[in-house]
Amino acid sequence: MAMAASTTEGEPMMDINTTPLIDVMLVLLIMFIITIPVQTHAVKLDLPVNDNSQNQPPPVDPVKNKVTIDPAGTVFWNGSPVTLPxxxxYLDLTQSMNPVPELHLQPDPQARYEVVDNVLAVTKRAQVEKMGFVGNEQFSNF
Structure with missing residues (x-):
């Protein structure tokens, strides 16, 4: 297929020749790629040091775990105080274990119902399947 010329013979062509421009751009691109330093895959982070003497999280027992609530409203996980988050x-961690450990809930008779209700809401959101109340005989006097 021949291309039809829109100009007559002998007139100068008014279009810019882009081939040298593209060649120069490709050479510059290759030069930039070669001169870029090799990226390392290591990420340097200053991680916190785990101090074993204090604030060691209580381990999750693979058989049973006990949640207690004292009269002041403090929630304990296997004897160590914890917050609801x-x-x-911990409950999410226990639900991912195989077999799923039991959860024993033992609120104090003098504990506020609001705190116990919040703990029950957390266990429901964690979809705890094996849960039981321990020490219900202490409520028989009320």
């Missing part, structure tokens, strides 16, 4: 993390 930390309790949710």
């Amino acid at each position: 930390v309790l949710k993390q």
Whole structure:
């Protein structure tokens, strides 16, 4: 197929020749790629040091775990005080174990119902399947 010329013979062509421009751009691109330093895959982070003497999280027992609530409203996980978000993390961890450990809930008779209700809501959100109340005989006098 021949291309039809829109100009007559002998007139100068008014279009810019882009071939040298593209060649120069490709050479510059290759030069930039070669001169870029090799990226390392290591990420240097200053991680916190785990101090074993204090604030060691209580281990998750693979058989049973006990959540207690004292009269002041403090929630304990296997004897160590925890907050509700930390309790949710522990419960999520237990639900991913095989077999799923039992959860024993033992609120104090003098504990506020609001705190016990919040703990029950956390256990429901964590979809705890094996849960039981321990020490119900202490409520028989009320």
